[in-house]
Amino acid sequence: MKILLVDDEEELVSTLAERLSLREIDADWVTTGEDALKRVDTENYDLAVLDVKIPKISGIEIKKKLAVKCPDMKFIFMTGHGSEDNFKAGSAEAGPEYYLPKPVSIKTLIKKINDVLRK
Amino acid sequence: MQSLKPKFWDHEDVASGPSKDLFNFRRIWKMTVLLTAGVAIVPLILVATIDYNVTQQAIESEILLRTSRLVSNTKRAISFFLKERMSALDFINQDNSFDELSNPARLKEILKNLKQGFGGFVDLGVIDASGRQQTYVGPYKLEGKDYRDQEWFKKVLRRSIFISDVFMGFRKVPHVVIAVKQELSNGSFYVLRATIDTERFNELLSKLELAGLGDTFIINHDGILQTPSRYHGRVFGKIFLPVPNYAERTQVFEEKDLNGKALIVGYAYLTQTPFILMIIKHKGELMKPWYRTRLVLILFLTISIFIILVVTLGVVTYLVESIYVADRQRVMTLHEVEYSNKMASIGRLAASVAHEINNPLAIINEKAGLIKDLFILREGYVKDKKLVDLVDSVIYSVERCAAITRRLLSFTRGMELNIQLLNLEEVINEVFGFLSKEAEYRSIAVSVDAPADIPQLENDRGSLQEIFLNLFNNAFAAMSDEGHLEITVRQQDLNHVSVTVADDGSGIPQSDVKRVFEPYFSTKTKQGGTGLGLFITYGLVKKIGGTISVHSEVGKGTSFFITLPLHIKNEESNG
Numbered sequence: 300m301k302i303l304l305v306d307d308e309e310e311l312v313s314t315l316a317e318r319l320s321l322r323e324i325d326a327d328w329v330t331t332g333e334d335a336l337k338r339v340d341t342e343n344y345d346l347a348v349l350d351v352k353i354p355k356i357s358g359i360e361i362k363k364k365l366a367v368k369c370p371d372m373k374f375i376f377m378t379g380h381g382s383e384d385n386f387k388a389g390s391a392e393a394g395p396e397y398y399l400p401k402p403v404s405i406k407t408l409i410k411k412i413n414d415v416l417r418k
Numbered sequence: 419m420q421s422l423k424p425k426f427w428d429h430e431d432v433a434s435g436p437s438k439d440l441f442n443f444r445r446i447w448k449m450t451v452l453l454t455a456g457v458a459i460v461p462l463i464l465v466a467t468i469d470y471n472v473t474q475q476a477i478e479s480e481i482l483l484r485t486s487r488l489v490s491n492t493k494r495a496i497s498f499f500l501k502e503r504m505s506a507l508d509f510i511n512q513d514n515s516f517d518e519l520s521n522p523a524r525l526k527e528i529l530k531n532l533k534q535g536f537g538g539f540v541d542l543g544v545i546d547a548s549g550r551q552q553t554y555v556g557p558y559k560l561e562g563k564d565y566r567d568q569e570w571f572k573k574v575l576r577r578s579i580f581i582s583d584v585f586m587g588f589r590k591v592p593h594v595v596i597a598v599k600q601e602l603s604n605g606s607f608y609v610l611r612a613t614i615d616t617e618r619f620n621e622l623l624s625k626l627e628l629a630g631l632g633d634t635f636i637i638n639h640d641g642i643l644q645t646p647s648r649y650h651g652r653v654f655g656k657i658f659l660p661v662p663n664y665a666e667r668t669q670v671f672e673e674k675d676l677n678g679k680a681l682i683v684g685y686a687y688l689t690q691t692p693f694i695l696m697i698i699k700h701k702g703e704l705m706k707p708w709y710r711t712r713l714v715l716i717l718f719l720t721i722s723i724f725i726i727l728v729v730t731l732g733v734v735t736y737l738v739e740s741i742y743v744a745d746r747q748r749v750m751t752l753h754e755v756e757y758s759n760k761m762a763s764i765g766r767l768a769a770s771v772a773h774e775i776n777n778p779l780a781i782i783n784e785k786a787g788l789i790k791d792l793f794i795l796r797e798g799y800v801k802d803k804k805l806v807d808l809v810d811s812v813i814y815s816v817e818r819c820a821a822i823t824r825r826l827l828s829f830t831r832g833m834e835l836n837i838q839l840l841n842l843e844e845v846i847n848e849v850f851g852f853l854s855k856e857a858e859y860r861s862i863a864v865s866v867d868a869p870a871d872i873p874q875l876e877n878d879r880g881s882l883q884e885i886f887l888n889l890f891n892n893a894f895a896a897m898s899d900e901g902h903l904e905i906t907v908r909q910q911d912l913n914h915v916s917v918t919v920a921d922d923g924s925g926i927p928q929s930d931v932k933r934v935f936e937p938y939f940s941t942k943t944k945q946g947g948t949g950l951g952l953f954i955t956y957g958l959v960k961k962i963g964g965t966i967s968v969h970s971e972v973g974k975g976t977s978f979f980i981t982l983p984l985h986i987k988n989e990e991s992n993g
Binding site: 308310311314315317318321322352379400401402403404405 | 784
């Protein structure tokens with residue numbers, strides 16, 4: 300199981316990746332959409348955790364592009380729930396069950412990851 | 419009186435500047451009532467007054483005219499009566515020579531004929547130029563009586579014809595003397611003198627039909643009654659009225675009687691006689707029909723004015739009230755727009771702040787989580803309970819912050835209804851979360867009684883949150899420390915749930931209870947209340963298809979009772 304974390308907050312994704320690694324989940328992180336798209340060229344990921352609100356390319360755009368490149372890839376959205384619109388977009392794209400509000404506890408995240416991958 | 423007072427009466431408008439009179443409804447009302455009623459009533463009173471005066475004058479002049487006619491006719495009748503007798507005497511003079519008349523038998527014959535032909539003749543005498551009554555026929559012994567120095571004899575010499583004042587005769591019957599002078603061919607003369615009973619006069623006068631206290635009589639030039647009168651004394655009495663001035667024609671004037679009542683007096687001087695014919699009528703009696711008409715006129719005027727006033731007041735009050743209500747509606751709408759704009763701004767601000775905080779919060783969360791991970795995974799720290807507790811405390815605080823930001827974010831101010839399935843108890847607890855700290859500080863006990871079998875309802879979370887937040891805030895403001903707030907949720911029927919929010923606060927006076935949902939009605943103005951909270955709550959409840967009512971007792975507390983539909987109808991959600 301290999302996971303890609305995409306969030307413009309480097310402090311957040313790097314720590315989250317480290318914590319997942321401590322729980323023996325292989326996780327990489329990038330801070331931009333471009334990096335994410337480049338990274339999937341060289342690595343295979345089962346699942347991507349995307350922040351909805353990322354500068355330049357939004358999480359939703361990134362998901363659309365990644366889905367084209369990697370049809371088997373699953374997605375989970377994380378958001379600070381900036382606005383009602385953001386929330387609606389996130390849950391419409393991924394389904395409300397794949398939506399996690401920030402801050403998220405590591406247990407909830409891992410449970411959600413397992414749930415998504417099991418489907 | 420209080421219940422008749424229109425709503426706008428005590429309205430004090432805050433508007434100022436040049437258009438401030440535009441919203442002074444009491445002034446508008448007064449001006450309109452004054453103008454409308456004035457335009458209708460003033461001409462009415464004017465026409466009525468003119469009509470009143472014209473009619474009264476017409477009736478008065480008609481009365482004077484009628485009196486004048488009556489006097490003239492009566493004067494003619496009496497004049498004719500006297501003239502007839504004077505002519506008779508004249509005829510006797512022409513028909514008989516002095517010698518014939520000096521013959522008592524002949525004179526007696528003539529008197530008999532006069533009595534038969536004319537009536538009223540009592541005696542007849544012939545007086546020679548020296549003033550001695552040469553021949554006399556009648557009831558007295560007047561033969562040979564010398565009239566030379568008597569006033570009437572002197573007058574008859576001057577005027578040829580003389581009619582005396584009435585005098586009391588031998589049989590205590592009033593009489594009048596008519597004397598006619600006849601010139602003789604030898605330059606001498608004689609006088610034929612007759613006494614006439616005035617009974618015939620009286621008959622003529624009594625035949626006149628005068629209403630009520632009307633009276634007619636004859637006086638001499640000294641104001642002494644010559645005929646009996648009904649109300650002004652007996653024969654030879656003096657009337658209370660002054661003797662009217664001489665006038666050739668009939669005159670009518672107004673006078674007051676001894677009691678001050680108005681009289682209409684008509685009189686005419688009878689030519690060649692010492693008599694004045696007088697007819698007296700009481701004006702009040704003659705005007706009676708007019709007084710009745712006048713009463714009807716005044717009654718009609720009063721009723722008209724009353725109707726005009728009632729209609730004017732009614733219509734103007736209705737119109738001004740409508741304008742007032744429309745204006746209130748306008749102001750309310752303006753404020754509502756202002757309020758929802760403000761709320762939307764606050765909502766957006768809260769959402770963006772929450773979002774900005776969530777990211778650093780997430781970092782703190784992950785960093786603290788990593789620290790804890792490291793502690794747990796490394797043997798050296800795992801037994802250090804204090805360190806683990808510290809990290810747990812940080813993580814717990816982050817969770818609390820996250821709960822707050824999440825609540826802020828979910829607190830969407832209901833601009834647009836977002837219908838979803840909701841658990842009412844959850845929504846209530848969520849809202850109560852905002853006030854939990856205050857409840858804790860003030861030791862306010864809050865109990866939420868919601869049976870587990872209450873079905874979920876389809877409704878808008880934002881609206882419900884705002885409704886409950888307003889009600890809870892109100893309850894908190896009304897309660898003193900250590901108060902009790904009870905929230906009870908019940909299924910009312912198949913399609914409705916009810917929520918009762920009952921506090922044991924200060925309560926609302928009965929007079930204010932029905933006004934609590936009105937905009938700008940606030941008892942908390944000094945504490946910064948806008949008076950819009952319950953008004954907006956009421957609007958929101960209506961918008962989501964519910965009803966709200968209030969029950970309150972001063973000193974015991976206030977309960978708000980809300981019913982909500984389980985399924986919101988489309989038109990309601992669109993509205």
